[in-house]
Amino acid sequence: MIIDSRESSVLCSNVEYFAGMAKVPIERMFIEVGDYVGSEICIEAKSVNDFYYSVKEKRMFNQISNMEDNYSKTIVLIHGKISELATHLKHVDKLIIDKMKRRMVGAMSAITLNTNTKVVWIPNTKDAAEFIVACFFNKDREVNLTKMLPRKKRTDDVRIDMLTQIKGITQEKAKILLKTYGSIAKIASSDIKSLTKIEKIGKITASNIKEALNEYREVSY
Numbered sequence: 001m002i003i004d005s006r007e008s009s010v011l012c013s014n015v016e017y018f019a020g021m022a023k024v025p026i027e028r029m030f031i032e033v034g035d036y037v038g039s040e041i042c043i044e045a046k047s048v049n050d051f052y053y054s055v056k057e058k059r060m061f062n063q064i065s066n067m068e069d070n071y072s073k074t075i076v077l078i079h080g081k082i083s084e085l086a087t088h089l090k091h092v093d094k095l096i097i098d099k100m101k102r103r104m105v106g107a108m109s110a111i112t113l114n115t116n117t118k119v120v121w122i123p124n125t126k127d128a129a130e131f132i133v134a135c136f137f138n139k140d141r142e143v144n145l146t147k148m149l150p151r152k153k154r155t156d157d158v159r160i161d162m163l164t165q166i167k168g169i170t171q172e173k174a175k176i177l178l179k180t181y182g183s184i185a186k187i188a189s190s191d192i193k194s195l196t197k198i199e200k201i202g203k204i205t206a207s208n209i210k211e212a213l214n215e216y217r218e219v220s221y
Contacts, residue, residue, distance in 0.1 A: 001038055001136040004031040011045060011079060014129030022137050033066045034074075036132050041139060042071035043132055048080040052100060055107040064117050075135065076111065078121040079128035159184055166212045168205035176200070177209075188213035 001019060003012060005028045015036065019026045034042035044063060046054060054060040060076075067074040085100045108119045122128040154161050155171065162184065163174035180198055181187045187195075187209065195206035 001036055002027050002029050002031060004035050005029055007035055011125050011129055014126050015132050018130050018133040022133050024133055024136050033070050038136055038139060040071060041073045041135055042067045043075045043077055043135065045077045045079065048078060048082060048084050051078045052085060052104050055103065060107065064111060064115050068116055074117040076117055076119050077128060077132065079125050081123045167208045173200055
């Protein structure tokens with residue numbers, strides 16, 4: 001993990017401490033993009049105040065664009081409590097805090113929906129530091145998500161169970177297909193154009209059906 005040489009915050013001190021505990025190698029270096037980086041990972045760490053004003057001054061999305069141009073896994077980590085948002089203001093009331101919070105949360109949702117960058121908000125600085133170290137500690141660990149997903153419920157009709165194994169096919173869609181074509185064999189011999197005429201079957205799902213029922217090689221998702 002490379003840490004920007006300009007970082008001197010409490011968060012950074014905690015990162016160095018937890019990195020030592022986890023035996024994650026660290027190096028200090030000037031970084032143009034991000035605060036904590038590796039070969040693929042880039043983490044931009046911001047206090048709630050820093051994030052808020054980066055959004056207000058329209059710097060945040062430019063930073064994210066630069067991160068995504070240089071790294072495949074990008075994270076904006078926000079640390080600090082919402083009560084810290086307006087500590088620099090002379091006159092603060094609940095309405096101001098609520099307004100600032102809405103803008104902050106709105107920006108988080110905009111980043112999540114419109115970029116490939118993940119946004120993580122951790123109020124406790126030590127927990128935030130542990131998260132940063134954990135990202136680099138686990139960077140090469142593979143997670144098979146398919147094994148963690150709940151199994152689909154079986155029905156009394158084996159044909160429906162077979163069809164619901166195809167990506168995009170629910171029990172409802174399987175029943176519609178069987179009602180229309182009568183058998184799996186006839187579904188398999190149909191073309192994409194006719195499949196897309198079926199209610200709730202789009203081109204991608206139709207292609208998945210054709211591939212799954214006609215492919216000689218293994219089909220996996």
